[in-house]
Amino acid sequence: MILVTVRLPPGATLEDAIERLDLAPEEVDSAYGLVLIDPDQGLYGLRVTEKAWREGAFSDPRIEPYGPPQ
């Protein structure tokens, strides 16, 4: 899965995003859902399969605790 962003009207749902991006429901991480990133810009994030997405993906790097030092 990769993280992508999309601009949608206020109050948008995951179904709205799927329709806007022309994706199949199984190509989307429905458990993650649609996440509002910046309400001022109407920017939302969702996770989709790499196969479904060719351009505009953002990295979703692994994150770890900063301690104790190893």
Place this chain on the structure above:
Amino acid sequence: MRIMIQLRPTPDLVAAVTEPGPSPSTADVAGGLPGVELDPAFVPVAIPRPLPRSGGDPLSLDQPLDFSLAAEDATVLVRGTISDDDLAARVALLSSLRPDVVGVHADPVIETSLTCGGDAPVGDWRDVERLLNVAALSAEGLDGSGVALAVLDTGINAAHVARQLGRSVTLDAERSWNPSGVPGRPGEFDVDHGTMCAFDTLIAAPQASLIDVPLLMSRRPGGSALDGLLSDAVAAFAHLRTVLEAQPAESRALVINNSWGSFSPRWDFPVGHPGNYSDNAAHPFNLIVASLDRAGADVLFAAGNCGRECKDGRCAFPDRPIVGANSHARALSVGGVDVNGERVGYSSQGPGRLTARKPDLCAYTHFLGSRAFGEAEPDSGTSAACPVAAGLVAAIRTQWPASRLSPAQLRSLLRRTADDRSEIGFDFDYGYGIVDTAGVVAALRRRAKRVA
């Protein structure tokens, strides 16, 4: 420049230095050295002469040696200062004018070695409480009451925190949140890194309400026991914005502690790729951090444990290890010092990748505190420094909600009042310095008078 001067005075003077009893003064041994300001407080020291055994090379130190303090063999060391201007010529002149000068050596400043991972604790959390002047905060009514303090980590064990602190803790279960697929109830997670962070936030803000976000507990194929994905953090921040927006606008107070980050570029797009995280302010997580700041949240990130002197073995960025949101302009990036005020050797140094002037400041770490990792194990890493600073921020928010003091103003106040460790203002080791409660309280009093 501070120097040591090695001399070969007369044998009777050497004998007076080596033998018990009153020693000759520096002036007796080295008086009249041209261009040198001698240190009269320094007692001259005899240096034995290395002698090779059984006819070895008299110029080599790489062989079995004996050492002689006999008056005809030994030399005497004094110390002083010589001007930095035209240093080489001055040193040459010194040797040519005074045949008793054997050598002129640098006398560099020496310091205690820095605390590293695996070292024993330096002080305990009561020392941190004293250094943060929690009593003064409390006297000002700054104890975290009514302030939401989110700990995005491995989950909190509230019972352990309360037991170690010896007092009750407030956990806001209703506003706590799990990433999708993460089981467990707020405040009931195993004792681990997140419990340490929660404990450390409550040193300065004992009455803050903890919001438990077990971000680093997502279970994915290939992941380790304690890690997560940045997309989980995007979702967590989106949840926290709903928490913030549910608060009355005039009394918003939400502090977000992030003692985590990305150790390696391996999981990232290359720098310059539009999807990159480490160096790209347009990455969705960096955008949502900015959006939370604008909404009134205080966002704090640990600077990381990739300090040059003893970096964590996982550090894989070849340089500039304060990456992504840990170097965000709208977040406080927190480095670590021990309770003696010395930077711990693993605390990451700037410049940061999104913002060069990182870390912003330092707070205390490597002290005996939560005992989350064992009875004698310290709360360590910039992972501990960050929540110590977050606690101070939460304490301030008790009476200074975002409507009175914006997150940007609060960051500026903390930087401005920090105890500068470098004597040159900002530096890449300590940022603007160590958090200083007395300075913060004084600045808030002045501000309160101004706006009254």
